[in-house]
Amino acid sequence: MSTRDRIIETADRLFYQQGFEATSFADIASAVGISRGNFYHHFKTKDDILDAVINQRLANTEQMLDHWEVTGNDPAERIRSFIHILIVNGEKIRKFGCPVGTLSSELAKLNHSAQSDAAGLFTLFRTWLGRQFSALGFGAKSDGLAMHILGRSQGVATLANAFDDKGFLQSEVTLMCDWLDGQIADLNRSAQS
Amino acid sequence: MSTRDRIIETADRLFYQQGFEATSFADIASAVGISRGNFYHHFKTKDDILDAVINQRLANTEQMLDHWEVTGNDPAERIRSFIHILIVNGEKIRKFGCPVGTLSSELAKLNHSAQSDAAGLFTLFRTWLGRQFSALGFGAKSDGLAMHILGRSQGVATLANAFDDKGFLQSEVTLMCDWLDGQIADLNRSAQS
DNA sequence: GACGAATTAGGACAATTGACCTAATCTTTG
């Protein structure tokens, strides 16, 4: 892996674990095992490395969603794949919160220009989820349902982090899956009438 | 108001708007209009001022919840008061997120010892909400319902902030109130059978 | 009015920050 990629990967991890503001050039350089001068050769400013990290996250997220699009048998199962990130990444979430939500919040407070880029990560999930709901036949309600479940997962991540509560994480995931089943059942019922 | 109280109030506002880490002694002192030496006379370390801010938030929150306990006619209306903070503080939330959630997340990332104190703010809401659900007759399920609605409101705040979306805020508040009505209806139905 | 305590001002301090530079080394290409 190239030095540049190692920098991005390490910065990504540190920004997630410590926050953007609290992570210094020296932190990243020392974690990668290179000099600050070398670091500067690849990224001139702290905003540059932030942009690179966000773009990598965007690419990784897009890839993950594309993968689910292929492997998930039906849209409902794909949505359940999304919900289950909370379980799969449970340990990290309890320690550091949701990578997307916490970065977006921090950049909003810093009044950072990259906040909209970070929100683009949310948009990726939003449009993907909206497409799944559309495929299920929810029509114009699809985006609202996508936002709803996206918000639910954010709240679960925030509280699971605040209380370091594994049980809450699991029970809320169950509730979200139940909610999804209920929505689909409602839809089919109204389609019959 | 005493200088000490003005410092706490200003620090509270700046910590919320800019974040704890991104707010310096100089920021607070200059916003209050005092010298750094004067600031130091009242608070020796940055952790001291953070403790004072958290304690003031705890006191203010407790007072607000006590007030609702008195003015709200029934527990359901009190819970709706909680839900409607999202509307009342909508502008601030869209700009800076939820004061409780964002502070808790930041301190968790900083591995700060005061994180548990900040989480105490959540606990205040959690036990209060749990008490309301108990009064409604939800018994052992009360705490789970309290955590559920607390998480919902956190997620709504996070997304409303990320997208600066007022409509989402309003529609999700409606959904949360509908959810509450549904829970109460379910309870009454199961009590009849 | 005098005296001690509380408050305030204006610095100083070492450490760290993001940013930048130069020189040495490695890699590629003709």
Next chain:
DNA sequence: CAAAGATTAGGTCAATTGTCCTAATTCGTC
């Protein structure tokens, strides 16, 4: 091999950080 470019190391820079000190001022109390 040789020249050119990419990469790396190490150091410098002004600015800012949290912390701390001393001296001046204000205040309450006798």
